Amino acid sequence: MDFMDLFFISLGTAVALYYGVKLLLFSRMLFPKLWFPLSESFFTSMGEWAVVTGASEGIGRAYAFVLAEQGMNVVIMSRTKVTLDQVAKEIGDTTGRRVKVIVTDFIKENVFSEIEDELKDLNIGVLVNNVGMLPSLIPCKFLESAELDQTITKVINCNVKTMAKMCKMVLPGMDNRRKGVIVNISSGVASIPFPLYTLYAASKVFVERFSQGLQAEYKDKGVIIQAVSPFGVSTRMTAYQQTNMVTPSPEDFVKYSLQYLRAGDKTHGSVCHTLLGLLLQTIPLKVLYAESMLRSLQDYVKHNAAQRKCNF
Incomplete structure (x- = not known):
């Protein structure tokens, strides 16, 4: 056997092993309860309280409900007091758990000292950084964004700064107790x-x-920190698309995604969304990036929003 034969055999073996391992890793997504089991007392063992930002609707509201159903008291945070109070009542009536409401607007500056005062005496076992803003429902080029200077500040404050600041508040307690969970909501569009x-x-x-x-x-301190990167979920941000296997309801998505909490530092949260991520890449x-493809995307979102008469 000459050198070239040996080279191609070795290359073929390496490629087969690589994709074999990838297939094995993906197969675990099909059986999360087998591969990534969580005990019934898992969440309450982390601490007494869960904190959820952007909890007045959508994915954040779903996380607050699920964590309360798991036995945790919850702190729900958003800028709309009336909606938060309604969610708090629904959680309390449904689960019997305590609910603390913090009204705040994360797009503004200097809101975190007040939040820290509200949280300082709580034994926080779970933090869900869900709050986020989409500059515009209808996709557009960067320079075509309305009020661009203000939009840049708002997006950075809400999507970036808030997550880092909330982690700064909550992580020291988890570090000291050597246990805790932080879930940071990303997006499938971050794949490329x-x-x-x-x-x-x-x-x-x-x-x-x-x-x-x-x-x-x-990780060595016993703290689980995970980015969850969904594609379409039927929320206001996606113009309340009709739910199906690819576009789940917030409640279904949260239940799926929590099954993968021990699956690593990033998950798309469901089998379908994992496949979408692989396909996109x-x-x-x-x-x-073809102009025709971008125009088609814009037209699709406009049509969807118009059909549902969403007012953003």
């Missing part, structure tokens, strides 16, 4: 550079990298 959602997608890349770096730093960027 995503035109027309450039600012939003870039902010969610920060969420992923921050989460992954933080998990490497604190295999499509040549020249195809995705």
Whole structure:
């Protein structure tokens, strides 16, 4: 056997092993309860309280309900007091757990000292950094964004700064107790550079990298830190798309995603969304970035929003 034969056999074996391992890792997504089991007392063992930002609706509201159903008291945070009070009542009536409401607007500056005062005496076992803003429902080029200077500040404050600040508040207690869970909500659009959602997608890349770096730093301390990167979920941000296997309701998505809490520092939260992430990364960027493709994306979102008469 000459050198070239040996080279190609070795290369073929390496490729087969690589994709074999990838397939094995993906197969675990099909059986999360087998591969990543959580005990019935898992969440309450982390601490007495869960904190959820952006909890007045959508994914945040779903996390607050599920964690309360698991036996945790919850702190829910958003800028709309009337909606928060209604959610708090529903959680209390349904689960019997205590609910603390903190009204705050994360797009503003200097809101964190008040939040820290409200949280300082709580034994916080779970933090869900869910709050986030999409600059515009209808995708558009960066320079076409309305009130661009203010939009840049709002997106950074809400999607980036808030997550880092909330981790700064809550992580020391988890570090001292050597246990805790932090879930940071990213987005599937962070999988690649995503035109027309450039600012939003870039902010969610920060969420992923921050989460992954933080998990490497604190994994040995018993703290689980995970970025969850969904694609379409039927919320206001997606114009309440009709639910189906690919676009779950917030409640279903949260229940799926929590099954993968021990699956690593990043998850798409469901099998379908994991497949979407893999598919997106295999499509040549020249195809995705073609002007016709971008126009089709804009038209699709406009049509969807118009059908549901959403007012953003």
